[in-house]
Amino acid sequence: MDLTxxxxxxxxxxxxxxxxxxxxxxxxxxxxxxxxxYHVEEAEKVQDVTPIFLxxxxxxxxxxxxxxxxxxxxxxxxMVFTPGLVDWSYIWPxxxxxxxxxxxxxxxWLMFRHKDFKAGKNTLTGRQYRLMNEVPTLLMVVIVVSVIxxx
Numbered sequence: 001m002d003l004t005x006x007x008x009x010x011x012x013x014x015x016x017x018x019x020x021x022x023x024x025x026x027x028x029x030x031x032x033x034x035x036x037x038y039h040v041e042e043a044e045k046v047q048d049v050t051p052i053f054l055x056x057x058x059x060x061x062x063x064x065x066x067x068x069x070x071x072x073x074x075x076x077x078x079m080v081f082t083p084g085l086v087d088w089s090y091i092w093p094x095x096x097x098x099x100x101x102x103x104x105x106x107x108x109w110l111m112f113r114h115k116d117f118k119a120g121k122n123t124l125t126g127r128q129y130r131l132m133n134e135v136p137t138l139l140m141v142v143i144v145v146s147v148i149x150x151x
């Protein structure tokens with residue numbers, strides 16, 4: 001069995017793993033900005049809630065989102081490099097790729113906002129975090145439409 005045959009044999013397993021990792025990553029990308037909203041708004045009312053929010057945010061980032069993003073990327077790259085699966089003459093692989101890069105940027109942006117909270121230097125409001133909460137939704141729409149319709 002050569003490498004291409006092995007990749008085709010593993011493809012359904014890798015694709016399944018990819019989908020599960022994407023679901024986990026997306027759950028974190030949807031939930032963390034919402035945690036930031038609550039963090040900002042509750043910290044204005046109650047003094048000692050910050051440690052609780054910092055713990056929840058940290059665990060979401062490091063235990064769920066971090067590993068899920070790595071598995072998503074690894075499985076995705078495996079599929080991209082499986083010969084014959086992606087036709088690069090279409091637009092969809094490029095729109096999906098650009099959206100995944102944007103999703104990764106957003107993940108890192110959230111990590112920097114968490115560091116701001118830890119340092120007591122958050123400058124964004126709950127409303128601003130609510131608006132940023134829409135970013136992963138828009139990117140998800142582009143990714144799903146790209147992959148399903150393969151334009």
